[in-house]
Amino acid sequence: MQNNSNKPKLDWDTLGFSYIKTDYRFIDRFKEGQWEEGALTTDNKLHISEGSPALHYGQQCFEGMKAYRTKDGTINIFRPFENAKRMRRSCERLLMPYYPEDAFVEAVKKVVKANEEFIPPYGTGSALYIRPFMIGVGDNIGLKPAEEYLFSIFVTPVGSYFKGGLKPSNFYVSTYDRAAPKGTGAAKVGGNYAASLLPGKEAKERQFSDAVYLDPATHTKIEEVGAANFFGITQEDTFITPQSPSILNSITKRSLMWLAENRLNMEVKEGDIYIDELDRFKEAGACGTAAVVSPIGGLQVENDFHVFYSENEVGPVTRALYNELTGIQFGDIKAPEGWIETVS
Incomplete structure (x- = not known):
């Protein structure tokens, strides 16, 4: 052509x-x-x-x-x-x-x-x-x-979805809900994103990168980070990501889970991440096609500001996951079978 x-x-x-x-x-x-x-x-x-x-x-x-x-x-x-x-x-x-x-x-x-x-x-x-x-x-x-x-x-x-590329960003826990319980949260539909515009704007006005959403049923557990999925690295080096019927099934998240288990030899879990138990995690991040991997430096929870690894430096596990994933995407690291389609 x-x-x-x-x-x-x-x-x-x-x-x-x-x-x-x-x-x-x-x-x-x-x-x-x-x-x-x-x-x-x-x-x-x-x-x-x-x-x-x-x-x-x-x-x-x-x-x-x-x-x-x-x-x-x-x-x-x-x-x-x-x-x-x-x-x-x-x-x-x-x-x-x-x-x-x-x-x-x-x-x-x-x-x-x-x-x-x-x-x-x-x-x-x-x-x-x-x-x-x-x-x-x-x-x-x-x-x-x-x-x-x-x-x-x-x-x-x-280029990068968040300004600065692979650098820690700070986020704000919103009081708004991204999706309703048993609603369309697990589907990639525009209504979920329209609902996030106002809380996202409020977060940015407070000088945060985006809003973090809690589960709509109890408001006690982390679900998503703006338009991305959340993951945390525990003090024991376990990769944990939230599990909920109102979370989008992220392909990037699934890929990171596989890489954490099979390339970094980490334990991987899907489960509840309670907002009052952030001390469990030494690192945290957002992940998705647009964001790829974005380290979370700190998280504002009402009047408290919680810092994970650092507000300025990327944690070693997050960096290793990022390097492995992008290495596969750009062809520098061998991909698992079926992960890459080439265009000739």
Whole structure:
């Protein structure tokens, strides 16, 4: 495919986490009970009915993933089949038709290949962010599932989600809930993120990176960190991450759990992390596709400020996990079987 890009000159070393228009995106439509044959397009505008259920009733979901340039120029996509599976679960929760997993991954590869020149060079620490999403569309006014859907994938080059890269950030425990008990917290749907905008703004106004959310039922246990998952390293070197039906099943978190157990020989647990037992942990962090691994320096809990390893330095276990994960993503460390899909 000829790529006549008019992209601006990008400073790969200073990329932030913001939208940059790339040349191509993939789009497919679900009509009359089946998906059409999707294709690449240069149009980055969606044309939908004003009655689309995505606009009024939030019938939509999305995914986040990344492609990486390796030292030899190969393009690595990190665990895309896991994103396809998770998007299927989100679709099922919202009564949407899922996009077949093999077709999902092939579409991702097409978009990445078509925008190859937007993939940051090896050594910059930046990557190509991939955003698949699905929305319910069509003429509608009543509260019911849509009869038509759009599935699309766009990409944009990104740097670190949190300013400063792998440096400790401080967070603030919010009194707001991210999701309701037995609600849509485990699905990657826009409503969960819309609910986090106000508490996130309040946290930033207080000079914190983002808000930390407690469990919505009892407000005694840590659940999520902004738009990322939480993990802690105990004094005994056990990797612990919260377990709850209202937490998003993070692919990055699952990857870190496997690496902690199989590469760092640590004990790994999912369980309750009570907000009044923070002294159990010598290190803590946030993790996700966008954040990758972000060390938590300190956590503001009402009038108390708790520091984990340091407000200025990254703990050794967190750094080891970060190095292992990013080493795999950028092709410097051997990946477990099935973790990497390459684009040729």
